[in-house]
Amino acid sequence: MNRLLTLLFALGLLAVPTFGQTADGPSGSAPAEYTFRFVADDDMFYIPWNGNGEELDRLIACIAENRAAILDGAVPVEVEGRCSSQSSAAENLAVAKTRSNRVKTEMILRGGLTEACFTTKNLASGGNLVTVRIVIPAGPSEAEREAQRRAAEEAEAERLAAEKRAEAERLAAEREERLAAEEAEAEREAREPVVRIEEPAEPEACAMGLDLRANLLRWATLTPDLGVEWHISDRWSLGVGGSWTSWSWSDKDRRYALWEVAPEVRYYMGAQRRGYLGAMFKAGAFNYKLSETGRQGDILGGGLTGGYILPLGKRLALDFSLGLGCLHADYEKYRVIDGVRVRQGSETRNWWGPVHAGISLKWNLF
Known part of the structure; x- marks a missing residue:
């Protein structure tokens, strides 16, 4: 009888449209969320079932895009397992934990993550699901990046202009000093007659x-x-x-x-x-x-x-x-x-x- 009820419940879930918010890794501050469905009274992770395969592919793609940040701990990965099909809360928590571990195993094997990358939470309510959330920090908007680029260009232009002004001032100062020295030398030569002393010719080594x-x-x-x-x-x-x-x-x-x-x-x-x-x-x-x-x-x-x-x-x-x-x-x-x-x-x-x-x-x- 239990197996019959399980089969009927599974067929009913196939008839229900896929639900849950999923994403491929948005650049905003909202977490990317991926939902995986499990058969009631069963802790096996059926990947080709009820959209789990497509959802897992999107999850692995998001992990590949942010793997370095995830491994460094900058991008947390939250795993939440749920089970409400067992007769007691303890049994529901045990099944939810097993389901969470099976999903994490896929992320470790196919995504290259480690156990240290996950924050796991298991609940004895809310259906037969495992939800994965990847919290990607919000980056600057396009307008903010454009403003930063323009500010950097303006700062560089101002620096180059300041260097050109300083170089022009230095050359002008050197020119003025040279002209002043030449004028002073000319005045001194005008006041003092130049006495030319011819050096004696060097004796020839071979004289006649x-x-x-x-x-x-x-x-x-x-x-x-x-x-x-x-x-x-x-x-x-x-x-x-x-x-x-x-x-x-x-x-x-x-x-x-x-x-x-x-x-x-x-x-x-x-x-x-x-x-x-x-x-x-x-x-x-x-x-x-x-x-x-x-x-x-x-x-x-x-x-x-x-x-x-x-x-x-x-x-x-x-x-x-x-x-x-x-x-x-x-x-x-x-x-x-x-x-x-x-x-x-x-x-x-x-x-x-x-x-x-x-x-x-x-x-x-x-």
Whole structure:
């Protein structure tokens, strides 16, 4: 009999038009309300029944639109379950609670919400329904948004105008200060005659005439070095340098002796003619015995030279020079036995690399 009454009641509900206020999520302050119907004496949520499917689709769409705000707690979701078909209030509340949980399960599974998003209320009266209300805060109206946009545009325009005025005032002030400074400078120049002092011309590094030079690096090794340079034009010069030394010690068991002659041609460059390039030829002889074995022979070679002249005054200058090329040496090796040099063989060597280095003091004679 109970099942028959339940079936008749369900058929009667199908004949009744759908009722209840529903919405897809209005922008006003009134809550969006969704109503789901249940069969009397039954707590199952029949979704395709009596419009529940369409109502659930609208609810899920509203949740999707406001999911972030709902999860943050800014938009509350109220769930109200009702049941009045049971014989006692306690049974009605139990069925209403189950119905509310079934609707919340759909929102959790299909809408991505959590239990913390819901505020649940169950009643033992009012039919066999579950009502969901989503309270969406009221936003500004279109007229209010337009007014805010216009106010922001006016404020930005006023700010830009103020910046332009400030920039124009700054430029005008700078122009006035510049004009005042120019007028003051003109008045001062008018009162005080300008005395022009011509700076003395910088001395040329390569003056015409004859130079005497001494390589200070050679002198530092106790090797006297002197040379002359004849400037045949304002760019070209011919020179020759020579070195000679002879030292012995340890009862003549140690010896350091050499002589060299090095002719050179140079071309001076630049407006002041300070830098130069040239070619050098070198010939000489040596006798070194700084250990048990001595070496005595001849050297011959040459290479390219370059340097820079640093004037120290009208007639004095420093000449920094370097030469790269090849030196060929033929020499004999010997030992001193009982004061007599005993030949130990001969060798020939070729050296590629630096063949000259100098820091020379130059004195222009005339």
